[in-house]
Amino acid sequence: MTNAISARFKLDYPGFGLDVSLDLPGEGATVVFGPSGCGKTTLLRCMAGLERATDGHMRLDGEVWQDAQIFLPVEQRAVGMVFQEPRLFPHLNVKSNLCYGLARVPEERRILTLERIVEILGIETLLERRVQNLSGGEKQRVAIGRALLRSPRLLLMDEPLSALDLARKREILPFLQRLRKELKIPIVYVTHSLNEVLQLVDTLVVMEAGRVAARGPAEEVFSHLGLRRHLDSAMVGAVLETRVAEHDPAYCLTRLDYRGQALFVPKLEATVGDPARLHILSQDVSLALDPPNRRNSILNVLEATVVEVGPREAGSHQVDVKLDAGGPLLATITKKSFESLKLKTGTRVFAQIKAVKTMTPDQV
Amino acid sequence: MNFSEIDTGPIWLSLQLAGATVILLLIVGTPLAWWLAHTRNRWRTCAEALVALPLVLPPTVLGFYLLIAFGPNGWLGGPVKAVTGSALSFTFSGLVLASTLYSLPFVVQPLQNAFETVGRAPLEAAWTLGASRLDAFFTVASPMALRGYITAAVLGFAHTLGEFGVVLMVGGNIPGETKVVSIDIYDRVETLDFASAHWLSAGLLIFSFLVLVFVYTVNRRLPVRI
Numbered sequence: 133m134t135n136a137i138s139a140r141f142k143l144d145y146p147g148f149g150l151d152v153s154l155d156l157p158g159e160g161a162t163v164v165f166g167p168s169g170c171g172k173t174t175l176l177r178c179m180a181g182l183e184r185a186t187d188g189h190m191r192l193d194g195e196v197w198q199d200a201q202i203f204l205p206v207e208q209r210a211v212g213m214v215f216q217e218p219r220l221f222p223h224l225n226v227k228s229n230l231c232y233g234l235a236r237v238p239e240e241r242r243i244l245t246l247e248r249i250v251e252i253l254g255i256e257t258l259l260e261r262r263v264q265n266l267s268g269g270e271k272q273r274v275a276i277g278r279a280l281l282r283s284p285r286l287l288l289m290d291e292p293l294s295a296l297d298l299a300r301k302r303e304i305l306p307f308l309q310r311l312r313k314e315l316k317i318p319i320v321y322v323t324h325s326l327n328e329v330l331q332l333v334d335t336l337v338v339m340e341a342g343r344v345a346a347r348g349p350a351e352e353v354f355s356h357l358g359l360r361r362h363l364d365s366a367m368v369g370a371v372l373e374t375r376v377a378e379h380d381p382a383y384c385l386t387r388l389d390y391r392g393q394a395l396f397v398p399k400l401e402a403t404v405g406d407p408a409r410l411h412i413l414s415q416d417v418s419l420a421l422d423p424p425n426r427r428n429s430i431l432n433v434l435e436a437t438v439v440e441v442g443p444r445e446a447g448s449h450q451v452d453v454k455l456d457a458g459g460p461l462l463a464t465i466t467k468k469s470f471e472s473l474k475l476k477t478g479t480r481v482f483a484q485i486k487a488v489k490t491m492t493p494d495q496v
Numbered sequence: 497m498n499f500s501e502i503d504t505g506p507i508w509l510s511l512q513l514a515g516a517t518v519i520l521l522l523i524v525g526t527p528l529a530w531w532l533a534h535t536r537n538r539w540r541t542c543a544e545a546l547v548a549l550p551l552v553l554p555p556t557v558l559g560f561y562l563l564i565a566f567g568p569n570g571w572l573g574g575p576v577k578a579v580t581g582s583a584l585s586f587t588f589s590g591l592v593l594a595s596t597l598y599s600l601p602f603v604v605q606p607l608q609n610a611f612e613t614v615g616r617a618p619l620e621a622a623w624t625l626g627a628s629r630l631d632a633f634f635t636v637a638s639p640m641a642l643r644g645y646i647t648a649a650v651l652g653f654a655h656t657l658g659e660f661g662v663v664l665m666v667g668g669n670i671p672g673e674t675k676v677v678s679i680d681i682y683d684r685v686e687t688l689d690f691a692s693a694h695w696l697s698a699g700l701l702i703f704s705f706l707v708l709v710f711v712y713t714v715n716r717r718l719p720v721r722i
Contacts, residue, residue: 182620206623207631213624219617223639232635233625282625 137162137286137318141178142187143342150174150185150342158193160334161312161319163350165326166362171342172322176288179320180213181206192286210241212284212317214292218271220263226274227259233282242283244315249277252314253307269300273307280315287311289321293328305331326367330411330491338362354411355460357442357452368452369413370462376406391458396431397490409491414452414462416486421473423482432485436461438475455483505672506680507699513588513676514656517595521603521652522645524596529607530633534616547604550597558598559665566590566666586668591676594666595656603652610644611637643715654707658700 136158143150150171156162164172177183179190181197181204190197197204212233220229230246250256253273258266266274272292279287292308293301305328312319312332321332329336329350336353338346345362346353353359354371372395374388379399386400388408400408424433434457442452444467451470455461461483475481532544550558566573566584573583573590584590614637622632638645660678667674669683677696684693 180624182624205628206620207626207628211624213621215617215621217617219621221618221621221636221640223642232622232627236626236631278625 136193137179137320138189138191139175139179140187140189141175141185143174143178143183143185148174148342150178152339152342152344154337154344154347156318156320156337157335158318159316161321161332162335162337163329163333164320164322164337164339165329166324166339166345168324170339172324172339173290174342175339176213176290176320176322179286180211180288181209182213210283210285212279212282212287214272214276214279214287214289216291216294218263218268218275220266220271220274220278222263224263225259226255226261226263226266229263229274230259230278230281233278237281237283243317244280244283246281249280252310253277267300268296269303272296272300272304276304276307276311280311280317284317287315287317287319289319291323292321294323294325301328308332326363326411330371330409330489350409351459355454355462357440357454357462360442360452365415366413368462368464369411369416370460372410372412372459372461374408374410376400376402376404376408378404390434393434393458395434395485395488397488400490411489411491412461412485413487413489414464416488417461417463418484418486419453419463419465419469419473419475420482420484421479424484428484430484430486432488434458434461434483434485436481436483438477438479438481440477441470441475444470455481457483503680506675506677507696509588509672509674510657510676510678513591513595514653516592517599517656518603518649518652520592520596521599522649525600525603525607525648529604530611532604532608533611548601550599551601555598555659555661556665559594559662562590562594562597562662562666566593585666586670586674588667588673591663591667591674594662595659598659598662599652599655602655603648606644606648606651607641610641610647613644614640646714647711650707650711654704658704 137154137156139156140153141150148171152171152175164175166172174183178185178188184203188198196202197209221232224232230249234242234246250259253276255270255273255277258270258274263271263274276292293304296304309331321328323329333350336347336350337344338353338359340362346356346359350371351373354369360368372390374390374395376386377389377394378387380387381399384399385396386398386402388395388397388410395410397410402408424430436455436457438453439456440454442454444451449466449468450464451467453463453465453470453475455463463483528547532540532547563585564570568574568577568583570583573585577583584593618636618640619632622636627635658678660682663674663676663679669675669679677700681693681696684690684696
């Protein structure tokens with residue numbers, strides 16, 4: 133993995149500071165996740181050059197965009213930016229909006245054609261339309277296309293779905309997944325939606341109060357016991373990277389293979405061998421010392437080992453336990469159960485999973 | 497009494513004056529309005545007050561100071577006389593300059609409003625798409641502010657056409673040079689030529705009304721609504 137993007141920014145505004153140092157891979161999607169006001173949008177604006185950090189360094193593939201001496205103006209950075217609102221130009225039609233950036237890139241540096249973008253985003257029928265007559269989802273698709281036609285070497289997306297309703301989000305997410313797979317442009321994607329993180333993430337950066345709280349592959353970051361401090365407790369859980377092993381039409385189930393163990397989920401629209409990303413909330417995992425017997429409705433049980441026990445905070449009845457089930461898994465159990473099971477690092481347990489959330493590519 | 501008996505010289509002079517003033521105002525007013533719309537400078541409020549001053553100041557006050565400045569011994573008229581041979585007071589050029597100051601708020605305020613309505617967001621989008629500041633101004637901000645430009649130009653033109661006090665102070669009443677319609681009307685009333693005064697006044701009234709109808713129509717019909 134090459135660390136193609138290197139970004140370091142220090143910024144002091146009244147009541148808000150940003151102090152971030154990140155080395156990010158030059159491919160795939162980096163999702164910057166955190167609550168509103170944590171500085172993720174400012175980070176993105178610093179990377180684009182829309183905000184000038186007093187102490188800032190930004191390099192892309194060895195090309196310096198900002199350091200102590202240099203500050204490349206935003207229009208000279210090969211950056212594609214998609215804002216929260218589409219920001220389409222109201223005096224231009226869809227096609228002219230798309231071509232605005234394209235026309236400002238010399239032909240030899242263009243990496244995408246109008247036809248290709250129109251095809252990927254499915255906007256053939258919109259080209260001659262006035263932008264005022266587009267739906268919210270269509271507008272954001274055009275905005276994404278416009279940013280890509282600028283032939284960026286880095287695509288920055290600032291909560292591009294947050295202004296859309298659920299149906300429009302479902303309309304756009306597959307396009308984003310397709311972009312991530314088909315284009316070799318690194319994407320930095322800012323969001324506060326866990327759902328979007330799970331759909332898109334390759335590398336996860338969790339931000340809080342202007343600082344990076346955690347970063348790494350999603351599987352690893354989500355299994356940090358310390359992450360609970362930064363997340364809504366309804367979001368604490370592990371991410372499991374599995375593959376589709378078999379469909380069972382009789383029961384409408386799909387069997388997934390998770391590093392040699394089986395997990396069953398409601399039937400997925402995916403072919404055998406496809407990757408499937410699961411999110412298992414820690415509160416949906418209970419632990420048992422004995423293997424499950426047949427007098428139990430729980431379908432998914434993984435054999436695991438306790439690897440870490442979270443802090444037993446006074447005033448809380450619960451404790452987080454990190455397990456190794458071939459990959460990380462989190463369980464939240466009561467302190468009472470924890471004591472009676474005499475759990476400690478190395479204990480073999482059976483993790484019973486009550487609910488699983490699936491995220492397969494090309495499907496929301 | 498018919499129209500042919502009326503000397504059309506003052507009418508043409510008024511139109512020339514208003515035209516020249518509007519062109520000068522758009523050139524000067526655009527950067528000024530842009531700065532006022534975007535700056536966070538602490539002098540901004542003072543600058544806004546200065547621009548708005550001609551709205552509340554008696555035209556005679558403005559005219560008085562300009563007369564002194566434009567005269568052969570004035571800080572502006574003196575150097576101009578040294579170069580061109582004549583000062584600015586009682587000349588057409590002097591009138592254009594005076595009108596520019598007098599009509600400044602009528603051009604700067606609509607432009608400033610328009611630029612503020614456009615805001616920073618579309619400009620940022622244009623910059624990230626590779627447009628330089630000037631490029632983004634001409635291809636995004638200006639077309640989006642088109643209504644503001646039309647309002648500014650028409651109001652500046654109409655207001656210059658109707659100006660009286662400043663012209664009288666700075667320009668006097670020289671036929672073919674500074675005798676504009678509004679002065680001409682005053683003259684005719686003075687000489688009790690009410691019939692001609694009626695023709696000219698009604699003409700100016702109807703013209704001003706049509707101009708405003710045009711502005712409101714255009715503003716309603718223009719495709720770009722922001």
